[in-house]
Amino acid sequence: MIDVENLTKSYGPVEAVKGISFHVDAGEIVGFLGKNGAGKTTTMRMLTGFLPPTDGAVRIAGHDVFEESLEARRVIGYLPETPPLYPEMTVAEYLSFVAELKDVPRATRAARVDDVIGRLSLGDMRGRLIGHLSKGYRQRVGLAQALVHEPKVLILDEPTVGLDPVQILEIQDVITGLAKDRTVILSTHILEQVEAICRTTIVIRQGTIVFRGSIDEFRSMAATRRALHVMVKGPKDAVEKALKLAIGSGTLEYVDSRDGNCSFNVSAPEGQDVREPIFRAVVNGGWVLMELAPRGSGLAEVFAELTKSTDAPGPAKELAA
Numbered sequence: 001m002i003d004v005e006n007l008t009k010s011y012g013p014v015e016a017v018k019g020i021s022f023h024v025d026a027g028e029i030v031g032f033l034g035k036n037g038a039g040k041t042t043t044m045r046m047l048t049g050f051l052p053p054t055d056g057a058v059r060i061a062g063h064d065v066f067e068e069s070l071e072a073r074r075v076i077g078y079l080p081e082t083p084p085l086y087p088e089m090t091v092a093e094y095l096s097f098v099a100e101l102k103d104v105p106r107a108t109r110a111a112r113v114d115d116v117i118g119r120l121s122l123g124d125m126r127g128r129l130i131g132h133l134s135k136g137y138r139q140r141v142g143l144a145q146a147l148v149h150e151p152k153v154l155i156l157d158e159p160t161v162g163l164d165p166v167q168i169l170e171i172q173d174v175i176t177g178l179a180k181d182r183t184v185i186l187s188t189h190i191l192e193q194v195e196a197i198c199r200t201t202i203v204i205r206q207g208t209i210v211f212r213g214s215i216d217e218f219r220s221m222a223a224t225r226r227a228l229h230v231m232v233k234g235p236k237d238a239v240e241k242a243l244k245l246a247i248g249s250g251t252l253e254y255v256d257s258r259d260g261n262c263s264f265n266v267s268a269p270e271g272q273d274v275r276e277p278i279f280r281a282v283v284n285g286g287w288v289l290m291e292l293a294p295r296g297s298g299l300a301e302v303f304a305e306l307t308k309s310t311d312a313p314g315p316a317k318e319l320a321a
Contacts, residue, residue: 001026001153001183002047007056009042009207016042018207019056024200026152029179031194031215032187034204035307040187041081043204044157047185048078061152074103077151077182081158083142087131091122094130095144102149116144120174136167143174154178157187172197191299195219205307221302227295228266229255230278234287236262246281247274261290267301 002024009017017039024030034040045051047058049065049072058065063072086094095113104112117126120140125133130141139159146154159175160168175184176197186198194201194215201218203211211218232239236257244252247266255263268274275292282289 001061003059005057008054010054016207020209022202024183026183028200029184029198030200031198032185032202033194035189038204039207041157044155044187048076048155049073075152077146077154079142079146079156079159085130089130090127091141092126095148098145099148104149112148116147120144135162139171154182154184191303203306210306227301229293229295230266231261231263231291232282232287233261233290242281242285246277265295
């Protein structure tokens with residue numbers, strides 16, 4: 001459904017996107033992850049034809065975005081980071097206006113507006129001025145304008161930015177429902193969002209893809225890190241020395257000492273479980289193990305590792321065809 005080949009964007013001597021390539025099958029929900037400034041928004045704008053590339057090609061549903069721009073845009077629904085809303089219009093007026101711009105036939109225009117208002121739970125807001133809506137409802141209107149012409153592909157750039165936790169969950173539920181009969185690319189830097197609604201993950205760093213695979217494969221990478229928090233009642237220096245021996249080539253980070261307890265963060269060597277060696281080291285030292293627990297899901301650690309700044313990004317970690 002989406003084919004990207006050697007896509008590049010340069011601004012003078014600066015390459016914002018550096019020859020990325022990927023394929024998205026029909027019906028996939030893809031999380032496009034990266035830190036702020038990684039090149040996510042630039043890529044989204046090129047996929048939708050809003051920004052011309054320096055080099056490379058994009059095909060959406062078989063249409064070249066730059067050679068067959070009109071045909072490609074007819075199958076794309078795009079929600080930019082800042083929705084293109086007119087605050088002086090009511091919700092219904094705005095969606096009718098967008099439907100006309102997107103060549104929705106006059107005979108079906110009202111029905112399409114009613115349909116997206118219903119899908120996005122905007123019925124009570126249809127007569128309200130957009131400028132008077134909350135941030136959450138404005139995001140819903142932004143999604144509605146992306147859907148009004150029944151596109152096959154949805155490209156969403158940071159769709160939950162600036163929302164509170166409840167609004168984020170509401171928008172995530174909306175996106176999950178919309179994706180049942182569409183292909184979706186969701187650009188974000190929020191790991192929990194990708195984990196909740198995406199099946200495939202692409203991670204970009206400094207304009208280069210550094211990971212591409214399923215969300216399960218991303219979780220597997222996190223699982224191998226075995227990130228642990230350890231608290232021991234005992235002398236800090238002696239405990240630290242024993243723990244370093246127990247975890248081998250893993251990493252040990254001292255956190256703090258309180259009330260005779262010293263705390264450490266542990267990252268085990270890939271594929272190894274160091275809980276038993278840690279337990280034995282503490283017992284052999286004659287100390288008390290106060291806590292030995294997983295530290296988060298590990299996803300944040302993997303993301304940080306993949307996206308940490310470097311002058312020479314490595315090749316993408318590809319785990320899926």
